[in-house]
Amino acid sequence: MLKISTQFDGGNVDIIDITDPTNMQLQLPCDNASDFKQWFYYRVQGAAYQNLTMHFSNAHESAFPGGWQHYEAMCSYDRSNWFRVATEYENGTLTIRHTPLANSVYYAYFEPYSYEQHLNLIGEAQGSGLCQVDDLGSTLQGRDLNLLTIGNQAASDLKIWITARQHPGETMAEWFIEGFLNRLLDHQDPTARALLDQATFYIVPNMNPDGSALGNLRTNYAGANLNREWQNPTLEYSPEVYFVRQKMHETGVDLFLDIHGDEEIPFVFVAGTEGVPSYNERIADLEQRFKTAFKAASPDFQDEHGYAKDAPGQANLGLATPYVGETFGCLAYTLEMPFTDNHNWPDDDFGWNGQRSLRLGEAALSPILAVLRHLR
Structure with a gap:
């Protein structure tokens, strides 16, 4: 039956x-x-x-x-x-x-990334001996909002923040984080070692565990689109953003990546902070360095297709990337991956999937290293 x-x-x-x-x-x-x-x-x-x-x-x-x-x-x-x-x-x-x-x-709709996988990812990261797991607080349904801190946490370290899966249905974002962590926590990887010699990484693998478990596309348990909550998050409606933002203000931010998936654009691309009031030539130069290095690191990344750039002063500061870029005066990017396929490198059998997202996460270490000494 x-x-x-x-x-x-x-x-x-x-x-x-x-x-x-x-x-x-x-x-x-x-x-x-x-x-x-x-x-x-x-x-x-x-x-x-x-x-x-x-x-x-x-x-x-x-x-x-x-x-x-x-x-x-x-x-x-x-x-x-x-x-x-x-x-x-x-x-x-x-x-x-x-x-x-x-x-x-x-x-x-896309290759899932379960809460059990999420917990296993955190456990494996902690088991590397390089990662500290901290609890930032609880979601509205009582799930843990965990932060992975990787690095020496020295005051002089550059502070690299990466968040993923504000929109829970964009599961490719956590696949990306898995790849990123696999490489960053590899003792034998010279890029990872060079990064951790100068920077501390603060990584939230899943910003929206309630929405993920519920099978939501874009919102948390209360119906909040977390990527519109960054100016005025509340414990009653968007505690996930509230806790992460609070921690960011404690540590400071020198580079920020917010990892997403885009339903309609069949390419990998980034969206920056052109529309925030403080955008300047220094940030524009950092953006160009990052994109050039990313294209060299992964043929899946491109810079021809993506979102229209915000006009000067017209950015929505309720979104994570404009808020963090403006608040901390740092390089900040939203990274988007496709739900369908990457039309630059199509795959008839699998399209864009978890493994390709994971490999992109591994590749992302290289552009971070390329801009590291220019961040301050």
């Missing part, structure tokens, strides 16, 4: 009618306390060798309907190995077609 379930970390879908496997009617679910919708993650059982056709009739109501162009859903039998399956978007409906080769199969 055909069955769909979502009672696992990050699981979420609305079931309308699945009596006919060739015409299954589903809907994209809303975030638990907001109208944002785009993320889905569910398990199908009892469908081995059946030609499944799964229709999402409300795809046109999603937060980013342009993201369905050239999109293919992700699929896995074991939740470790994910691949793309045939998907089309027509007349406002998203349709996934697949014939599973086993009775249990998972479908997701």
Whole structure:
């Protein structure tokens, strides 16, 4: 008998009618306390060798309907190995077609990164002997908001801050952090050693653990879009930003990266702080140095496609990157990865996925090293 379930970390879908496997009617679910919708993650059982056709009739109501162009859903039998399956978007409906080769199969908007993976990542980082794990506070549902501190924590050290997954459905951001940590904590990597000789890193692998567990796309348990809360976060609505911002003011910031995924733009790119009042030639020079070094470190990174730059003085300081760049007068970037594929280097079987995000995280150490001695 055909069955769909979502009672696992990050699981979420609305079931309308699945009596006919060739015409299954589903809907994209809303975030638990907001109208944002785009993320889905569910398990199908009892469908081995059946030609499944799964229709999402409300795809046109999603937060980013342009993201369905050239999109293919992700699929896995074991939740470790994910691949793309045939998907089309027509007349406002998203349709996934697949014939599973086993009775249990998972479908997701993007390769998930579970809370258990998150906890394992933190444990492995601490086990390196180079990483200190601190608790910044609790989320509204009582989950831990952890900070990883890596380096000598000397007063003279440069302070490098990296946050990820303010938007919980952008799971590629935590895959990126896993790759970044793998390299930074490698005793034999000369780039990592050179960085830790001069800098202390402050890394928040998951800014939104509640939203991640709930299967939300963009918001926390209270319905807050954390990347709009940086000017005036509150303990009642956006404690995640409140705690991280408080710690930033204690340590100072010399370089900031906020890691995201973009639903519609099929490239890897960064967005800077051109629109903040204090933007100047020094920051512009740092941005150019960073981008040049990143392109040399990873062919997946490019600087032709991305967001339109803010006009001078028009940046939204509620966003993390403009707020941190303006407050600390530092190089600050939002880094975006695609949900579909990187059109510069397409992969028909996997598209953009967890492993490519991880490799990009490894590569990101190189541009940080390139700008390090210019940060102050």
